Amino acid sequence: MAYKLEAKIPAGELSQKWSNHKAAIKVVSPANKRKLDIIVVGTGLGGASAAASLGELGYNVKIFCISDSPRRAHSIAAQGGINAAKNYQNDNDSVYRLFYDTIKGGDYRAREANVYRLAEVSNLIIDQCVAQGVPFAREYGGLLANRSFGGAQVSRTFYARGQTGQQLLLGAYSVLNKEIAAGSVKSYPRHEMLDIVVENGEACGIIARNLVTGELERHGAHAVVIATGGYGNVFFLSTNAMASNGSAAFQCYRKGAGFANPCFTQIHPTCIPVHGTQQSKLTLMSESLRNDGRIWVPKKMEDVKAIRSGAKKPSEIAEEDRDYYLERRYPAFGNLVPRDVASRAAKERCDAGFGVNETGLAVFLDFKTAIERLGKDTIKQRYGNLFDMYEEITDVNPYEQPMQIFPAVHYTMGGIWVDYNLMTTIPGLYAIGEANFSDHGANRLGASALMQGLADGYFVLPYTIGDYLAKKIQAPKVKTDTAAFDEAEKGVRARIERLFAIKGNQSVDDIHKRLGLVMWDNVGMARTKESLEKAIVEIQALRKEFYKDLKLVGTADSFNVELEKALRLEDYLELGELMARDALNREESCGGHFRSEHQTEDGEALRHDDKFAYAAVWEYKGFDNAPEMTIEPLDYEFVHRAQRNYKD
């Protein structure tokens, strides 16, 4: 049965929707909040800020994370910054402009009302973080500093050196600690959610595995919040942390939550290129580098060859022999075009044979002009830690030779479908941050992930969850000895036993690497009908192979990282196929989803608004069965959809 999707977008003027909605939704009294339990899964910016805020309000909160401490969540690795419409630079920024840039950056595939709310609360986030002691960069006068990010012509990005995510997460983690100390939040580190429990159609708890002892635990609550990030690691090589995974979200999908736009994957243009077959992950070089760095490849093929062979150093190529292709193709935005555009442009040059390393899959990011203009010290101050990191990894000094970069999987815009309240299709189950699908459309702008995580956690969910919980004030504590919990735990146990029973010959990584290659080659930066059909067949075959040939060592009742990885890979083997199916269905190009059959004459993404101005929401129909798609039409009341133009 197809979903009846109700986005619950409030009526009225765009700028009034959130205020009107807040006035209309129910609140729970302090005395009743004390009786209500909430589970938060994940401790990144979304999870930590939500749990802290809900704890402050008086709810009983349990928070779970797979790492040894909430502070390890991968939000910590975000480098460049966080956007807000403060207009502190007096460059004519506004809530509307941030909203518009985000909608346009997402290639008109996000909800207007959600994005406007995001822009609206962005300013509160900066105030909140400053008050928590986040040491944002400041000017000599003591006021907050800003820089520019892709897809914007104003300076609205707040930052803490190249470690903005770290500082914002430590801020959220600190207020989380405050609530843990106060007893309103209980923390469960080294715990992994392996199933969501649904009773009478409502979310009522989770099954979690204690990763130290291997014990399965039951936890009940009146509402469950998923804040477990994205699923980019389906590609094996990505900028995500090694343990980042899509499994919590995928269990929700299995239990009936709609999964929206799974094919919307962000390929980040500035990552350190792949260097061989022993690599485990890819390292991002912050988008902030594009403030001062210029991207180029040689104009002449003989120079390309000379650089590859080592006969010439890149710094020896004369200015007139360099093709600053982003500046050439997009004069108005230059090196600061959105990520999807920059990534595709790099691919275009490399496909044409101008890649500058031995694999032919790299372009230059050069600071020569900036160092001449500003001096080495200024560049060092701005990007010192990133330059050091680059040199540590590649053994090349980027102050002297340009960096080599290439696009890599970074972020997933798709995720669990949520309504305006951030509730999924399962009542009582919420999804926030990267785990949901709602705010970034088909491409996320730089410095907007941190904004969304904190917006959802501090300023949206704590209000909207009250509207649901107001119905639960008479409900007793959730019992965990019910049939629903029994069945969920039994299911998890059976899954684990099945994996141990295979006794094949390939390790988890062996199979995961192969899945990653299938995904990158066929569901990556450019997709075609043929490549996607091929991917589906190959993933199905690989899934069969997994169940026949997986070699899993160790035991279920102990600390066993291989088991954790095997369970996640099992989900990826289904999720990868879902991504390919979604990409196959969407016969248009938009944002990060580029179908080669659908492009303009000059190679830009060509949308088909008449057919695909919708979110594709997929419903699980059982293992090996094709999922069913329901659409949520994206009606634009306020913005006129246009071909994105970053040229003039």
Next chain:
Amino acid sequence: MNFKLKIWRQRDAKSQGAFETYEVKDISADTSFLEMMDILNNNLIHEGKEPVAFDHDCREGICGMCSMHINGHAHGPSQAVTTCQMYMRKFKDGSTIVIEPWRSAAFPVIRDLVVDRGAYDKILQAGGFISVRTNSVPDGNAIPIPKKDADESMDAAACVGCGACAATCKNGSAMLFVAARVSSLAKLPQGRVEGARRAKAMVAKMDELGFGNCTNTGACQAQCPKSISIAHIARLNREFLAAKLAD
């Protein structure tokens, strides 16, 4: 490159551990230390043996999860990097590498190279925060902060909470970790309000959890992957003394 690895194996907190020796071959110089460990583990799995458990996550030096003692140094012989940021070109081809977990009474071993650093969380829960409520705050630019203070606060805030300082200290002291948080907040006007309470509470919690005392040897600073300066310990001492004197 080829290496011989002497690695600490320990089944769980209660079992006794011992070194085991392994060999890895054909490692590229551009391979990271943890990728070398991945290769070892994949080999072990194919031999039907249990892989070496070790903590790691972001692999770009920021999450603070990785935690090995390598050839006698926390995070290995390179200066100012975490284990995950170290590359095999830093090691001599054919050499033997000794790998141990953090050795600290306050960080019990969970398995092999994995330790429990929950004590650090508990110290921060004792007072490593500013007590603000969501939405109950002034405009971000309402209080100007001198750039120098914000920069110094950021220097201290770069701590990744990996535990190298306590694991390196001959007294098992967590002073550098505590100092980094106290100092970062002490440099900001927002953090002043609770300054005295914070310093006292965090130091008391550190003592309670079994960390040792600081005797200013500076080993923590030398091994810190983020080069956090022991000047922050001086600031913590000042904060702590002032708070005690005011009592």
